[in-house]
Amino acid sequence: MAFLLDGIWEGVLLVLRGDPEVMAASWVTVRVSFGATVAAGLIGLPIGWVLASYRFRGRGAAISVVQTLLGIPTVVIGLIIYGLLSRRGPLGFANILFSPTAIVVGLVILSIPIVSVFAMTAISSVDQRVRETALTLGASSRGAAWAVLREARFGLIAAILGAFGRVSSEVGIAMMLGGNIKGYTRTLTTGIALESMKGEFGFGIALGVVLMGIIFAVNLGTRILQKSQ
Amino acid sequence: MNAFTLEDLQVNFGGEVVLDIEKLAIAHGTVTSLSGPNGAGKTTLLRVMAGLLRPGGGRVFYMGDPVVWSGGGVAHRRRVTLLHQDPFMFRGSVMANVAFGEMARGASRQSAEPGARAALDLVGCAHLAERGAGELSGGERKRVGMARALAAGAETFLLDEPASGVDAENTERLREVIAALAEKEKTIILSTHQPEWAAHIADHQISIAYGKLDSSV
Numbered sequence: 130m131a132f133l134l135d136g137i138w139e140g141v142l143l144v145l146r147g148d149p150e151v152m153a154a155s156w157v158t159v160r161v162s163f164g165a166t167v168a169a170g171l172i173g174l175p176i177g178w179v180l181a182s183y184r185f186r187g188r189g190a191a192i193s194v195v196q197t198l199l200g201i202p203t204v205v206i207g208l209i210i211y212g213l214l215s216r217r218g219p220l221g222f223a224n225i226l227f228s229p230t231a232i233v234v235g236l237v238i239l240s241i242p243i244v245s246v247f248a249m250t251a252i253s254s255v256d257q258r259v260r261e262t263a264l265t266l267g268a269s270s271r272g273a274a275w276a277v278l279r280e281a282r283f284g285l286i287a288a289i290l291g292a293f294g295r296v297s298s299e300v301g302i303a304m305m306l307g308g309n310i311k312g313y314t315r316t317l318t319t320g321i322a323l324e325s326m327k328g329e330f331g332f333g334i335a336l337g338v339v340l341m342g343i344i345f346a347v348n349l350g351t352r353i354l355q356k357s358q
Numbered sequence: 359m360n361a362f363t364l365e366d367l368q369v370n371f372g373g374e375v376v377l378d379i380e381k382l383a384i385a386h387g388t389v390t391s392l393s394g395p396n397g398a399g400k401t402t403l404l405r406v407m408a409g410l411l412r413p414g415g416g417r418v419f420y421m422g423d424p425v426v427w428s429g430g431g432v433a434h435r436r437r438v439t440l441l442h443q444d445p446f447m448f449r450g451s452v453m454a455n456v457a458f459g460e461m462a463r464g465a466s467r468q469s470a471e472p473g474a475r476a477a478l479d480l481v482g483c484a485h486l487a488e489r490g491a492g493e494l495s496g497g498e499r500k501r502v503g504m505a506r507a508l509a510a511g512a513e514t515f516l517l518d519e520p521a522s523g524v525d526a527e528n529t530e531r532l533r534e535v536i537a538a539l540a541e542k543e544k545t546i547i548l549s550t551h552q553p554e555w556a557a558h559i560a561d562h563q564i565s566i567a568y569g570k571l572d573s574s575v
Contacts, residue, residue: 266507267463
């Protein structure tokens, strides 16, 4: 037990001192997590909107596929993207394997189903009268769609937050596609995995403290934003 | 001049005919009550006239022009508004709700507010302007819903059960608002379970049962 407490104390000190390695891993994590969340939001929110708002042939199958993808193991995504981006792969010419960009690609694939399913649920649960009320008050179809999105906004924010939490705490994809290169592709989670294996609990815990701090700050910021509205 | 003219109107839900009206004309600038039992087709008829529900067959004319559903039918919906039986209030303040119609037409919040305040004043809800819409009672929601429809600047009002679930005081207030609109030569069509209540304000009464017109007075 004592080694855990020592580790936490060491971690706090490393954070307070602004240890360069901790800061580098934090910066990489923030960059890839925000990048992947924004991209997943841009792709996943429209998918969720379409699945919730339109009745079309194959809709049930599409929902099943997206829901199934929620449970796909991250190492499987890592493996598939690795195969695509490796030198022998069809996208090998892009030469982005073992770079932050490769991590973002993998994390986007991981988080699109999360955003889509959460968004679909949020939009589906909006009262049916919202759209009709907006229309009968003279809104265009686009304006009525906007009214529905406004009513679903807290659920949509939850979708984005869920995706952010998932990508920022992910290990398998970051390890396989980033290669855990110190100062370049090492994220907080891959750093924690590495340091723990080396027996450097203090450093691992320092990275964990920062990771929790980032997730907490994002959630707190969102909550303040929601309250202000 | 007729506000609405309906010819051979048919609406089907799941293969079942729920509305079948051979001919109906409603004069412009009048108050018409639409009565009938639950499931008679009153709300369906109002939704068709509001441009929210495309009929399976027949023709609907508004002020002599055919109602066009293609392209979202926004032009028709800006002239004719439907007040639902239980008006939905968007998240936000009462003012934001009442200003919605003007803002949907491209007005800024600032320019929409005077009209919204005037509409709230007309229904006796000016004091509720800054209150959260979710905090309104049932009767207040009806009156604010009416104010929102007024502020949207429509020329024809379709009111679905405006007096249901409303206490005597609010019912009287609603009747005064409807009378004030009628004086401005707005066309008002209201559905009701209480034809005797509507008799005091309606120029015409229509009864509907099982999707068909029962009688027209």
